[in-house]
Amino acid sequence: MSATPSPAPAAPLVSPQTPPAETGKSCPAPFLYLIGASVLWLLVASLLGLIASLKFHAPDFLAGQPYWTYGRVHAAQSAALLYGFGVLAALGVGLWLLCRLGRASLAGPCVVLLGTFFWNLALTIGIAAILCGDSTGYDAFEMPAYCAPMLFAAYLMIGVCGLLTFHQRQEGRLYPSQWFVLGSIFWFPWIFSTAALLLLERPARGVLQPLIAWWYARNLSTVFLGFAGLAPVFYFIPKLLGRPLHSYYLAALAFWTLALFGSWGGIPEGAPLPSWIVSLGVVGTVMTAVPLLAVAANFCQTVRHDLNALDANPTLRFTYVGLMFWFIAGAQQIAGALPNVSAITGFTWFGAAQKEMFHCGFFALSIFGAFYYIVPRLLELEESAWCPRLVKAHFYLTFLGVLISCLSLLVCGVGQGILLADPRHTFPEVMKNTMFPLRVSTLGDLCVVVGTILFLLNFARLLARACCRYCAAFPSAKPKEGA
Amino acid sequence: MNSGPLLFLGLFVTMACSWLSFVLGPQLQIGHLTQTNTVVVGEASPQTYPLAQPGAARQGAEVYRANGCAACHTEMVRPLELGSDLHRGWGARRSLAEDYLFDQPVMLGAQRIGPDLSNYGRRTDLIGVLLRLYDPPLITPGSIMPSYRYLFDTRKIQQFPSRDALVLPSEIAPAAGYEVVPRPQALALAAYLLSLRQEGYLFEAPPPPLQTNAAPVRAKTAAK
Numbered sequence: 113m114s115a116t117p118s119p120a121p122a123a124p125l126v127s128p129q130t131p132p133a134e135t136g137k138s139c140p141a142p143f144l145y146l147i148g149a150s151v152l153w154l155l156v157a158s159l160l161g162l163i164a165s166l167k168f169h170a171p172d173f174l175a176g177q178p179y180w181t182y183g184r185v186h187a188a189q190s191a192a193l194l195y196g197f198g199v200l201a202a203l204g205v206g207l208w209l210l211c212r213l214g215r216a217s218l219a220g221p222c223v224v225l226l227g228t229f230f231w232n233l234a235l236t237i238g239i240a241a242i243l244c245g246d247s248t249g250y251d252a253f254e255m256p257a258y259c260a261p262m263l264f265a266a267y268l269m270i271g272v273c274g275l276l277t278f279h280q281r282q283e284g285r286l287y288p289s290q291w292f293v294l295g296s297i298f299w300f301p302w303i304f305s306t307a308a309l310l311l312l313e314r315p316a317r318g319v320l321q322p323l324i325a326w327w328y329a330r331n332l333s334t335v336f337l338g339f340a341g342l343a344p345v346f347y348f349i350p351k352l353l354g355r356p357l358h359s360y361y362l363a364a365l366a367f368w369t370l371a372l373f374g375s376w377g378g379i380p381e382g383a384p385l386p387s388w389i390v391s392l393g394v395v396g397t398v399m400t401a402v403p404l405l406a407v408a409a410n411f412c413q414t415v416r417h418d419l420n421a422l423d424a425n426p427t428l429r430f431t432y433v434g435l436m437f438w439f440i441a442g443a444q445q446i447a448g449a450l451p452n453v454s455a456i457t458g459f460t461w462f463g464a465a466q467k468e469m470f471h472c473g474f475f476a477l478s479i480f481g482a483f484y485y486i487v488p489r490l491l492e493l494e495e496s497a498w499c500p501r502l503v504k505a506h507f508y509l510t511f512l513g514v515l516i517s518c519l520s521l522l523v524c525g526v527g528q529g530i531l532l533a534d535p536r537h538t539f540p541e542v543m544k545n546t547m548f549p550l551r552v553s554t555l556g557d558l559c560v561v562v563g564t565i566l567f568l569l570n571f572a573r574l575l576a577r578a579c580c581r582y583c584a585a586f587p588s589a590k591p592k593e594g595a
Numbered sequence: 596m597n598s599g600p601l602l603f604l605g606l607f608v609t610m611a612c613s614w615l616s617f618v619l620g621p622q623l624q625i626g627h628l629t630q631t632n633t634v635v636v637g638e639a640s641p642q643t644y645p646l647a648q649p650g651a652a653r654q655g656a657e658v659y660r661a662n663g664c665a666a667c668h669t670e671m672v673r674p675l676e677l678g679s680d681l682h683r684g685w686g687a688r689r690s691l692a693e694d695y696l697f698d699q700p701v702m703l704g705a706q707r708i709g710p711d712l713s714n715y716g717r718r719t720d721l722i723g724v725l726l727r728l729y730d731p732p733l734i735t736p737g738s739i740m741p742s743y744r745y746l747f748d749t750r751k752i753q754q755f756p757s758r759d760a761l762v763l764p765s766e767i768a769p770a771a772g773y774e775v776v777p778r779p780q781a782l783a784l785a786a787y788l789l790s791l792r793q794e795g796y797l798f799e800a801p802p803p804p805l806q807t808n809a810a811p812v813r814a815k816t817a818a819k
Contacts, residue, residue, distance in 0.1 A: 183663020382673030
């Protein structure tokens with residue numbers, strides 16, 4: 113498709129300007145369940161993150177109980193963030209996009225509801241098990257073996273419904289967002305089953321275990337969550353600006369290169385592995401500059417004239433800032449993979465800063481942008497039903513929280529790395545120097561927690577309004593508002 | 596790119612590329628690694644490496660896993676040119692795939708909020724480990740490691756004090772007539788930590804020319 117921008121906002125071929133209210137036909141309950149559950153898990157994750165962060169103010173905070181020791185809380189936080197918020201939000205937004213872009217209604221809404229229920233159940237068991245000391249010991253794959261089959265089955269229930277919805281689409285032409293959603297739906301079961309089989313069922317031998325865990329963690333973040341977070345970006349920015357996406361081909365380039373190179377790497381420099389594996393990972397990570405540049409070029413051209421419009425709409429604002437964070441997180445990942453840099457930053461807080469930027473910055477913001485658009489439409493309310501002050505507070509708290517947290521961790525990581533590289537500084541001395549930025553990062557974590565609570569309040573407000581209106585439709589109920 | 600099946604096929608091929616190179620390839624190369632002999636240095640004789648861990652250490656690895664120790668500690672020493680791992684005395688050589696043959700699960704860790712533990716068994720003893728678990732600042736003043744008091748019991752001294760009771764300085768000692776005794780988990784964890792030694796030089800990692808003032812070339816020949 114050529115890049116000629118159409119003068120009118122009405123229906124250029126590439127732009128997803130499909131008539132609204134198509135999804136209104138499908139039952140809103142599965143989407144609302146996925147969205148509500150994902151935000152609750154984000155709250156759980158950020159509260160656990162806050163507890164973990166407070167340990168750096170007082171190491172003996174909650175130290176009397178085994179359940180709240182740093183290692184367990186850290187693992188539980190990662191599980192709640194990746195599997196609770198990440199996967200459920202990816203599926204909620206992804207299924208909605210498949211319905212909207214394919215002009216189809218959701219296939220098997222009951223199956224999706226059931227799948228979401230089982231996913232939540234397995235996750236609750238898994239996180240409780242982690243706090244009780246049953247984690248697997250692998251980063252980003254902490255849930256114990258007995259949760260894995262249920263998680264996998266629950267994912268398949270939801271994922272298959274997504275594929276059926278895609279299959280029933282009325283629209284022949286595929287929009288880039290649909291590739292990204294399909295990519296994420298396909299990617300997860302492959303990596304998850306590989307990790308579950310080779311780490312839990314029949315563990316691979318020796319150092320292959322951490323290799324598989326690193327590979328899995330990289331795929332889960334960069335590819336799965338990356339695809340799921342970019343899908344709404346590709347949909348909402350052109351749609352809400354009323355301009356077509358600049359280039360279909362750049363989007364395709366970004367999609368395939370991200371799938372190819374995003375799945376390589378994540379192995380720390382100097383790992384006890386044959387060096388070709390580590391080098392291949394570095395090459396792959398550096399090559400993720402291609403999708404980064406392709407997306408940047410595409411959106412620079414798409415947004416070019418409308419920078420002011422970004423402020424008008426909460427969805428646009430969240431999505432756009434999320435995209436910015438994606439560039440930063442990607443650049444940081446590439447920088448951290450370069451051998452000269454990773455000699456300094458390896459095993460420091462640098463990596464944690466990058467993850468935080470990716471998950472809480474890019475993914476969460478772009479997903480929240482989508483939520484602000486989707487939820488009122490699911491409930492058949494006006495977009496103005498969101499309390500604008502809460503939306504604004506949520507945006508600034510999340511944005512500043514992520515920024516404070518990531519910047520302080522970044523400073524902390526680089527400082528730690530530089531000091532550690534000189535053996536004259538003893539280890540406790542180095543750690544003492546990291547304390548100040550680490551403690552500042554708690555402030556960022558606190559902002560994110562408050563922001564998430566505000567979003568939940570706003571979400572509850574919308575649900576209450578929809579309920580009131582529903583009740584008002586019956587003569588026995590008291591009419592309140594929104595009728 | 597408007598066909599679902601083609602999209603699926605493309606994704607499958609990209610996925611397969613990644614899977615073949617990061618899961619299957621390494622499995623074919625080092626999946627069947629076996630014990631090996633150490634390189635002879637000086638007058639030592641070659642030895643089988645690695646040896647399986649004793650039972651208590653295996654139980655201790657479970658305690659290490661359960662409490663998420665790997666969130667703060669790595670168990671891998673990077674080569675000389677990366678960072679200062681070897682200069683800090685965290686190991687005598689870089690870590691190799693052979694070092695982890697008998698570990699289950701292998702917890703290399705991702706971050707160093709505490710020091711690397713690959714060779715922790717070479718630089719401490721049982722009392723040191725237990726005291727550190729009970730009250731970390733006792734061993735390293737200003738340590739940010741949390742206390743693992745829940746791995747210990749404070750109990751009334753029966754007829755005789757226990758042999759295992761910790762000898763604590765008066766500020767943190769329990770009340771008179773009481774003693775602090777490690778639970779079995781603490782002893783297992785200590786056994787595991789003391790078993791962490793990446794010993795012996797292997798073919799891939801001969802001794803580094805570190806503590807010598809000789810010219811690098813001579814150091815290399817000495818290693819052979």
